[in-house]
Amino acid sequence: MAKKQSDLKTKPLLTAVVANQAGEIFELEGYAAVGMADSLLSPLKAANTRKIPYGSELMYLPDRRPVLYNPATGIYETLKENPYAPGEAIFPVAAFNSPGYVITHISAYRETPSAGYLPLFSYGAVGWHQGNFRTAVILVDPEPRQDLRQMKREDVVAGVEKMRRQLPVNRLREHLEKCALQYGCPAGKNFFLGRYEAPLPTAGQCNARCLGCLSLQKNTGISHSQDRIAFTPTPQEIVQVALTHITRVKKSIVSFGQGCEGDPLLAAEVIEPAIRLVRSQTKDGTINMNTNGSRPEVLAQLLEAGLDSVRISLNTVREKCYDAYFRPRGYRFADVLRSIETTLARKKFVAINYLNSPGFTDTPQESDALAGFLHKYPIHMIQWRNLNFDPIRYWKKMNAVTDHGEPIGMENLLNGIQTRFPKLKFGYFNPPKENF
Numbered sequence: 186m187a188k189k190q191s192d193l194k195t196k197p198l199l200t201a202v203v204a205n206q207a208g209e210i211f212e213l214e215g216y217a218a219v220g221m222a223d224s225l226l227s228p229l230k231a232a233n234t235r236k237i238p239y240g241s242e243l244m245y246l247p248d249r250r251p252v253l254y255n256p257a258t259g260i261y262e263t264l265k266e267n268p269y270a271p272g273e274a275i276f277p278v279a280a281f282n283s284p285g286y287v288i289t290h291i292s293a294y295r296e297t298p299s300a301g302y303l304p305l306f307s308y309g310a311v312g313w314h315q316g317n318f319r320t321a322v323i324l325v326d327p328e329p330r331q332d333l334r335q336m337k338r339e340d341v342v343a344g345v346e347k348m349r350r351q352l353p354v355n356r357l358r359e360h361l362e363k364c365a366l367q368y369g370c371p372a373g374k375n376f377f378l379g380r381y382e383a384p385l386p387t388a389g390q391c392n393a394r395c396l397g398c399l400s401l402q403k404n405t406g407i408s409h410s411q412d413r414i415a416f417t418p419t420p421q422e423i424v425q426v427a428l429t430h431i432t433r434v435k436k437s438i439v440s441f442g443q444g445c446e447g448d449p450l451l452a453a454e455v456i457e458p459a460i461r462l463v464r465s466q467t468k469d470g471t472i473n474m475n476t477n478g479s480r481p482e483v484l485a486q487l488l489e490a491g492l493d494s495v496r497i498s499l500n501t502v503r504e505k506c507y508d509a510y511f512r513p514r515g516y517r518f519a520d521v522l523r524s525i526e527t528t529l530a531r532k533k534f535v536a537i538n539y540l541n542s543p544g545f546t547d548t549p550q551e552s553d554a555l556a557g558f559l560h561k562y563p564i565h566m567i568q569w570r571n572l573n574f575d576p577i578r579y580w581k582k583m584n585a586v587t588d589h590g591e592p593i594g595m596e597n598l599l600n601g602i603q604t605r606f607p608k609l610k611f612g613y614f615n616p617p618k619e620n621f
């Protein structure tokens with residue numbers, strides 16, 4: 186008991202944060218906040234959390250009950266009702282953290298029988314300590330590329346008006362206006378603000394059916410967060426937008442493969458001539474593609490045309506788990522690996538968009554598989570991204586296809602990989618070629 190008291194003094198726990206029936210969020214004295222990683226629960230401490238990053242959002246989770254830690258008893262409790270208003274429901278609260286931060290724990294909760302799928306966000310654990318919310322995250326990219334403080338609406342609107350004058354007849358410019366002003370897409374805003382990376386959404390089709398696809402959900406009961414682009418821009422429309430960005434931004438990046446489209450490898454008939462046209466006019470700027478990597482031969486053609494870097498999305502490097510999430514149609518995981526090989530063979534930059542879920546990504550099986558993959562495929566960068574999908578349902582799907590051991594912790598995973606592969610870059614955003 187004495188040891189526990191001193192431990193609590195040196196490593197203070199975060200106070201639990203919950204929501205009432207009206208959606209009001211408040212701290213609950215007498216309980217500590219809890220993070221979960223599949224079946225593993227742990228109280229959140231000040232020492233392994235950070236002050237909530239600017240721009241993060243708190244959400245309460247309907248049809249779910251919070252799991253909290255009672256330091257007085259040393260027991261985890263699932264709260265069934267609001268202790269301040271007996272008979273009333275109480276809900277768990279989670280943080281959707283800002284870009285650049287990878288979550289280490291999910292907010293701990295249990296579903297009620299009426300629970301449906303959670304919307305497509307990540308649900309980081311959060312607590313309260315000394316006047317601040319704190320979240321269980323690791324900073325992987327300090328660049329302020331998507332810092333909302335640098336994206337004032339009036340500046341974006343001014344940028345939109347300027348681009349209307351500069352590119353009066355261009356459907357891709359019009360589409361990006363919707364992204365920036367209606368969806369609040371940071372990448373879309375950056376095009377109009379003339380900074381960093383501009384998006385070049387192009388593809389209406391995809392040959393995967395990711396469980397957490399943001400642009401298309403059919404008969405799942407999950408709403409997608411943005412509509413897929415409804416037309417295919419011409420090479421000229423793509424070139425106009427790309428060159429506008431490249432010529433006015435230092436260390437610029439233009440990227441195919443966005444959240445509001447399918448997979449760009451299925452639109453190579455317009456992308457290849459667009460890349461050739463851009464490269465016939467300038468060597469500046471980084472032309473990047475975010476893709477599922479399903480068509481290595483097509484990707485090879487795009488690399489020959491002048492594509493500089495490729496970011497391939499993966500939730501795992503094990504085929505069974507990949508198939509369970511991506512549900513590929515007409516390609517195999519081996520094709521994704523061949524795309525990585527093809528890009529490396531041409532000495533182009535390869536990153537993986539590694540979709541993390543604590544409780545799965547940090548299991549020994551996943552950690553070992555990732556290390557084996559990195560030995561075989563010496564890619565340049567891992568972009569550690571939080572998987573935006575219902576965590577409990579994701580763990581169930583992954584555990585249904587293969588067995589998993591107890592998680593080693595996201596910090597241990599990242600530290601272990603960095604130690605074994607010291608040249609491997611960690612980050613969140615696509616780098617310009619000047620930083621390859």
Ligand code: SF4
Pocket residue numbers: 391392393394395397398399400401446447448476477511
């Ligand atoms: S690869 Fe991208 S566009 Fe295709 S299903 Fe997956 S998330 Fe959606």
